[in-house]
Amino acid sequence: MSQEDSCVQPEQLQPLNIEIPPVAGPSSPKHSPRTTRSKAAFTMAEREIDLSILLKFIKPYNGNRETLNSFLVNCNNAFDMASEAQASILFKYILSQLEGKAEIACSIKEFSSWDQLKEFLKTQFSERKHYSHLLMDLQESKQGSNENCSQYALRVETCLSQLLTEVSLSTTKKMELPGRTAAMNDLAMHHFVMGLHPRISNIVRCRNPKNLNEAVNLAISEERIQQSLYKKAPSNDQKMSNRVSSKSRHNPGSSTSYTPGTSASSGTVCHYCKTPGHSIKDCKKREYNNRQRDPDSKPPFTPFKRINHVEEAPDEETEEEEEEQEEYDYEDTDDDPKNE
Template sequence: MSLQEEQFLDSEAQNPPIVPGPSKPVTRSATASANAPKPEIELGILLKFIKPFDGNREKLNPFIYNCQSAFSLANDIQKPILFKYILSQLEGRAESVCSIKEFDSFEQFVEFLKQQFGEQKHYTHLLSELQDSKQQYNESVNNFNLRVETCLAKLLTEINISIPTKRKTELAGRVAAMEDLALHSFIMGLQPRLSQVVRCRNPTSLNAAVNFAVAEEKLLHNSGKKTQSQSTNNDRSRTISHKDTRTHDSKQGPRNDQSRSAIVCRYCKNVGHSIENCRKREYNNSRRPANPQSQSLSQPRRITYIVDEDDQSNSNEQEGLDETSNENNLN
């Protein structure tokens, strides 16, 4: 081996060749995504996120959420215009309160809205309100569920704010406890018949309990309609029968009155009086000559007695005494 070959081998041993390792393939999509700019959304689409706000506490959280969503999608040029448009959508009390204050940033505006129109109740008040929730007489299941879920959302927001960042592991347990409490409050707050049916189903979530309650409410509503229609038909039949009775009585009434008023005299054949009260009959009877038979009837009858001789002598003596007494009376 020559001297040059030995030097080449020594140099190769000291500096081994670098073998390239497996490299990741570079695709067109990765290159395009790395170089593509962030897509911009038109300002008109972002403005559709913003709805009017009048200071109602129930609408505060949705309004803030929509504003934050639109602000996160806007670019640096669109954000000032979008913020001015948000301020122009304030109405009523919200407009009067915010018009006297100047805001340096959108975040300051959101905090001001929370302080002025946010929920001021303490955590314990919200908890008590959830436990005391009851379904009203004419309130539907969906409306009652909306009140329960609104109170639950306020509680969860308060829990999320009150727990510090280092203790976020406790958040899941407290959220689950509040959801169980909301389920129990919803079931016990339903009307007695609905509550009994839902408890028999043993729901494991608030959504399942709401579905059971809504289904039972529809059944009760349909059965109530059938009962109401039956009672309405019965009332109509009673009303019709009552009208028929009144009509029959009204038809019979004039007949009775006519039979009472249609009195005909048997003497003069005129209507309105009887023969006993007929003046024509009385007049004719007064003009008619007296009947001799009637005169004989008016005179007293003579009664003839047959007596014996002794009785006759006694009667003669009695007659003499009567005559003597009469003469004395005359004297």
């Protein structure tokens, strides 16, 4: 091929037309149908998840006064996060969660909104006592003589729970609720500490607790310490009985046993009345029965023993007793009517 054939003249060249598609800028976005459908499905799924989460806030309620406040708070939180379309679903779901007394009371009325149902539940199942009565119960709480710190703390916490429920339901301005709640907690801690037993109360006050829970823990721990330190020591009789019982275990052949409070003379038993502690000659029952059988007989003469610093000889005592017996017999003969 020659050089002349390979060269092309400029007049013979023609322009080449190539169409380049325009680049989509931020001002004019273009979405494919597949992208639009996926975003719509994601939005619907997100709404369904939100509704399922809101339904978890609402627990069954059976008309119990102690759980009314928590039920109302959970329902209010669910309605605050719900949309207008979800509010009607939540309201119907709340009605389905009522049980027992609450279901019976609400079945005879028709409710159009959550606010109407909430006011009805407050009226029917809130605390019957007034705020001042609950406050008085808290102020008058004292630890009993046979009551430990745990039982006393449970009474105070129950009273505080009722008081906080009444405060929460009766407070119309939400800005005042934190301050009133904190005041009730401080008041409950103060009355709990002052109502403890004096010894435990002084120690807990010296520790300066910050809240009721800390005061309860300090009181319980101090009560356990005092119970371990101030246990009653065993008495002497208990020590002696324990010692004798330990000896009897080492010497099983010995049949003697020790009983506290008895002496050696307690082994004497009267053969007449079978009462231990005296002999038959000192038996009062025998003397009484003898006098009843023979009413004319006089009781035997029992001379009084003289109290001297120097003991007399036994012979002189017997002689004096015989002389006094003779004088007694002589007086009996003078009084006898047969001699007259």
